[in-house]
Amino acid sequence: MRRVRYESTGGPLFLEEAPVPEPGPGEVLVRVEAVGVTLPVVRKVAEAAEPIRLSGEIAGEVVAAGAGVTRLRTGDRVTGLCFGHGYADFATLQEAMASPIPECASAVDAVALVRSGLVAFGALAAARPEPGEAVLVTAAASGVGHLAVQLARARGAGRVVGAVSGPGKADFVRSLGADDCVRYGDAGWGEPVDCVLDAVGGDLLGPALAALAPYGRLVAYSSGGGTVQAYDLLVGAKSVIGFQMALIARGRPELYEQWRRELWRLFTEGAVRPAVHGEFALEDAAKAHAVIENRSNLGKVVVRP
The missing domain is CATH 3.90.180.10 (Medium-chain alcohol dehydrogenases, catalytic domain)
Structure with missing residues (x-):
């Protein structure tokens, strides 16, 4: 072979x-x-x-x-x-x-949906958004990010914002259901949000944390590292939550399987399209x-x- x-x-x-x-x-x-x-x-x-x-x-x-x-x-x-x-x-x-x-999906659909979709699903679950809350997704045009944008909308987010590296990705992110799209280098990322799903890390953690409203939650699931200052959490009563898919797969297989079934359901119904x-x-x-x-x-x- x-x-x-x-x-x-x-x-x-x-x-x-x-x-x-x-x-x-x-x-x-x-x-x-x-x-x-x-x-x-x-x-x-x-x-x-x-x-x-x-x-x-x-x-x-x-x-x-x-x-x-x-x-x-x-x-x-x-x-x-x-x-x-x-x-x-x-x-x-x-x-x-x-x-x-499932019979309705191709192999390409499957690799585009399942693993990336599970990470997006899990990161969103870790953020615990309430219906109507605002969610911001970094790397919103990526394999995980573009599914996170759709899942946030399907879960009832009141406003969904995508953050991307360049202007050429904005139309794509909006086509997924995002209400707005911002660039990493922008001076501000618009109105504060309740949740940030961050797949980038590094120097982007600061702006991502600043984008949160008081009591907001930032879910970090990037391999890019980065540092957060405790004072930046204290002044807004904000939280940073780490998420790793492998821990769920190994330690909570029943939850892993539940998320997989839900992803395929959303795909079959057309609510999520990889x-x-x-x-x-x-x-x-x-x-x-x-x-x-x-x-x-x-x-x-x-x-x-």
Whole structure:
């Protein structure tokens, strides 16, 4: 089979021939039809001290099952987070991380919706917005952000604001249901909001916190780091909440499954529509990564073996 690999930090991605992996206990082997490219993987390729396996969200057909697999069968269409080599013709997937794909959805729909949508769903749940409250989403044109904008609207937000890096993304974000769109470099981000879902971190934490009204909540789910001054929380009785999807998947599987079912329901009803910026061949994985690195994507970037 074909597989994408690289040999040094920031080094070029290339195709190689590799044996088809064997599914271990509790795993299924998937013929991969689509791979969702994520910012954390792109960052690790550029920054990690040692080369990593190109993992990620995959979708495809189950072709074999390891010992102990009880829920899935050969021929099932599934999507989930692959911790091994995901940029490949075949990849293994833990049964616990696999979500069946309904007949109404394609593999591309699945990788654009499920993992990114679960992160957006969880971040919004952590913010605990009341009906009618205002929600601001940073990286609003990203794979997660564009779904968070739609989920905030579906959950009854009174006003939804998207924050983006450039003016070329504003029309896209508004088309998702946002009432307004602001740029990171703007002097102010308009009327204060009750919740901020922040996927950027770093230097953007300050403006994101300043955008909150008194008693507002900022949910940080970025791998970008950053520092918040305690005084900035005290003066407005504001809160910062950390959110990580992996903790929910491992520690609260029943909640994870509930969110997955709700996402598919919203998709089926047309309340949430995943947007795909582009589909790249396996040999063009480097081009897919470049789109993420340049922050030029409008929605999800997908690699298709």
